Amino acid sequence: MLQVIARVPAKINLMLSVGPVRSDGFHELATVFHAVSLYDEVAAVHADAVTVHVTGPYAGHTPADESNLAVRAARALARRARLRSGAQLRVHKEIPVAAGLAGGSADAAGALLACDRLWGLKLPESRLSAVAAGLGSDVPFALTGGTAVGTGRGERLRPVPVGAPLHWVLATADGGLSTPEVYRRLDDLRSDRKVPAPAVPGELLAALASGDVDALAALLHNDLQEAALALRPALGDTLRAGRELGALAGIVSGSGPTCIFLARDGMSAGALAVGLAASGTCASALAVTGPAAVGT
Ligand SMILES: C[C@@](CO)(OP(=O)(O)O)[C@H](O)COP(=O)(O)OP(=O)(O)OC[C@H]1O[C@@H](n2ccc(N)nc2=O)[C@H](O)[C@@H]1O
Ligand SMILES: Nc1ncnc2c1ncn2[C@@H]1O[C@H](COP(=O)(O)OP(=O)(O)O)[C@@H](O)[C@H]1O
Numbered sequence: 001m002l003q004v005i006a007r008v009p010a011k012i013n014l015m016l017s018v019g020p021v022r023s024d025g026f027h028e029l030a031t032v033f034h035a036v037s038l039y040d041e042v043a044a045v046h047a048d049a050v051t052v053h054v055t056g057p058y059a060g061h062t063p064a065d066e067s068n069l070a071v072r073a074a075r076a077l078a079r080r081a082r083l084r085s086g087a088q089l090r091v092h093k094e095i096p097v098a099a100g101l102a103g104g105s106a107d108a109a110g111a112l113l114a115c116d117r118l119w120g121l122k123l124p125e126s127r128l129s130a131v132a133a134g135l136g137s138d139v140p141f142a143l144t145g146g147t148a149v150g151t152g153r154g155e156r157l158r159p160v161p162v163g164a165p166l167h168w169v170l171a172t173a174d175g176g177l178s179t180p181e182v183y184r185r186l187d188d189l190r191s192d193r194k195v196p197a198p199a200v201p202g203e204l205l206a207a208l209a210s211g212d213v214d215a216l217a218a219l220l221h222n223d224l225q226e227a228a229l230a231l232r233p234a235l236g237d238t239l240r241a242g243r244e245l246g247a248l249a250g251i252v253s254g255s256g257p258t259c260i261f262l263a264r265d266g267m268s269a270g271a272l273a274v275g276l277a278a279s280g281t282c283a284s285a286l287a288v289t290g291p292a293a294v295g296t
Helices: 069-080 103-118 125-135 139-144 179-189 202-210 213-219 225-231 235-244 266-279
Strands: 003-021 027-047 051-055 086-092 147-152 156-159 166-172 249-252 259-263 284-290
Touching: 003 103, 003 139, 003 166, 003 179, 003 202, 027 103, 027 166, 027 202, 051 069, 069 086, 069 103, 069 125, 086 103, 103 125, 103 139, 125 139, 139 147, 139 156, 166 235, 166 266, 179 225, 202 213, 213 249, 213 259, 225 235, 225 249, 235 249, 235 259, 235 266, 259 266, 266 284
Parallel strands: 051 086
Antiparallel strands: 003 027, 027 086, 027 147, 027 284, 147 156, 166 259, 166 284, 249 259
């Protein structure tokens, strides 16, 4: 029986600039998405209806019913293509849930890619991306991987070059943070401030293109960090521990609670991961590289 497998990486945000709330309730963003070498896998085989079975270390934290983003993605694709086809999906989850790493978006993108192949649709990238945007702001990037500037609510993408592989440590936390709650907390925190239009500094794109990690370290920034720290003050300890252990820089990824640390090279990232894991300030610490690619 034909089985199609898609392997989709987690994302981190190297910079996340959050602008004013729009009339549709979403915030205008300017962000740099960067896919890293931590992957979920989505496998699809023909079936009458769309169902999902979740395996892997985070299976217990992932819904296995129709609220699963992989199921919602497969159904949205079938609707868009006016198909009655189904698929039995298996999602192997290595990406922590509600962690600011877009694991659910990775699974949605994986289901779109796998079902597009399984059902022989061969939809152009632009049509898959439109279905992806209907599922979540981060899903279009999850379809592409690599590194890209995201604008609008995060769904408008422009790929950007990265001059050399980058080495990161992901420090995960026990228990996730809700993305809408983190955005709401940011709104509360800055209710008395005028919010400027979001922007990605040109210097950051130049540092990425040239592979200048020291320049990049000085430019990592996340507007949601203040809100994530307000909701989870212990993340301050994780960020301090990473810096004391020699990270070039550390910030919260997206809506958190995962903290990301930039290291000079693979050896330093490995040592930093060991130190962070021993520090008692995080649930796990994982050395990864970026940019990572989507595989089918
Ligand atoms: C914060 C970011 C940074 O990349 O990702 P995570 O760190 O959660 O993975 C994204 O903006 C999250 O993207 P995603 O998780 O796909 O969000 P969506 O499902 O589209 O929206 C969930 C909720 O987040 C808020 N939201 C999301 C995107 C945006 N531009 N403005 C918002 O205000 C809204 O409250 C929305 O109802
Ligand atoms: N396949 C899936 N994997 C992870 N989370 C999922 C999935 N399907 C639905 N969800 C729900 O989506 C929410 C956000 O999950 P996730 O994408 O991991 O977080 P984040 O937005 O922080 O990157 C979770 O609360 C989870 O219950």
